Amino acid sequence: MRRGYADYEPLTACGRVGEICYRLRRGPFRTAQLNVVGWSALLGLCVSSWLIGRYAVTRLGGPGWLAWAAAGVPVAVVKVVDLRRDRAMRERSYLPPVFIRDSTDADLPQLGVIETSGDAAFRGLGMDVVADAPAPDASVFDAAHDAGWLFVAVDGTDQQIGFVRVELADGCPHVGQVSVLPEHAGRHTGALLLSHAAHHAVGRGFSRMTLRTFTDVPWNAPYYARLGWRVLPESDWGPGLRAVAASERAAGLGPWPRQTMVLDLVK
Numbered sequence: 170m171r172r173g174y175a176d177y178e179p180l181t182a183c184g185r186v187g188e189i190c191y192r193l194r195r196g197p198f199r200t201a202q203l204n205v206v207g208w209s210a211l212l213g214l215c216v217s218s219w220l221i222g223r224y225a226v227t228r229l230g231g232p233g234w235l236a237w238a239a240a241g242v243p244v245a246v247v248k249v250v251d252l253r254r255d256r257a258m259r260e261r262s263y264l265p266p267v268f269i270r271d272s273t274d275a276d277l278p279q280l281g282v283i284e285t286s287g288d289a290a291f292r293g294l295g296m297d298v299v300a301d302a303p304a305p306d307a308s309v310f311d312a313a314h315d316a317g318w319l320f321v322a323v324d325g326t327d328q329q330i331g332f333v334r335v336e337l338a339d340g341c342p343h344v345g346q347v348s349v350l351p352e353h354a355g356r357h358t359g360a361l362l363l364s365h366a367a368h369h370a371v372g373r374g375f376s377r378m379t380l381r382t383f384t385d386v387p388w389n390a391p392y393y394a395r396l397g398w399r400v401l402p403e404s405d406w407g408p409g410l411r412a413v414a415a416s417e418r419a420a421g422l423g424p425w426p427r428q429t430m431v432l433d434l435v436k
Contacts, residue, residue: 218240219237266325268323268324268325276319277314280329280348283331285305287350288300294386298421317369319335322349322361330358341370341378342366344380347380349362371435379430381429382430383425383427384428398430399430
């Protein structure tokens with residue numbers, strides 16, 4: 170699978186060693202991964218703090234170490250923020266595990282609710298058509314379910330928390346919908362679902378997958394790009410993808426730019 174999915178799959182022993190080496194190479198901050206600009210800004214703040222401290226000591230008196238203590242304040246602040254974020258990430262990692270399985274007949278009535286559970290977030294972008302869309306009927310999922318292309322994410326109690334529905338378009342798997350309950354966001358469930366679907370596609374002999382998504386919505390096209398998907402030019406669309414795009418326009422999604430993306434599968 171493309172490299173982007175590696176972050177969401179269990180690490181092998183060699184992978185764990187590589188992860189440790191990567192963290193050591195990353196420096197003193199686990200979550201605040203500073204680039205050249207960030208380190209330059211931090212150094213500038215330290216120097217400025219030292220100069221201010223030195224001036225205060227000279228004018229008001231006091232031990233010289235106060236200036237050096239002032240220089241360390243920006244580093245201490247960044248480190249405190251880094252530790253707090255790291256602790257939050259660790260606490261999130263202790264949440265019950267997520268399992269991906271094939272859909273069952275009992276899952277279908279709940280999937281429509283999951284699909285629309287996060288639509289309210291689109292209202293903040295002025296996309297009320299999406300936010301007000303009704304939950305799809307369970308029959309929408311029948312074809313994918315019967316064909317073995319519907320996968321459900323569940324928690325330890327087998328409660329549905331997300332799903333991915335795949336259909337065929339132009340002779341290759343096409344992700345029709347991937348949804349996760351908002352209260353379970355941030356656990357890479359969507360990436361796990363997509364990875365599971367991609368592995369399934371490889372097992373069936375396919376070399377790529379496609380999907381349609383909003384170009385400018387942060388949790389749509391940019392999210393998929395981070396997972397290894399790339400834009401598929403319209404000149405490479407087949408009649409199936411063109412039909413999908415036409416149905417989206419008919420549903421009222423025309424005012425917001427959408428694009429087709431493709432994931433090249435590696436066997």
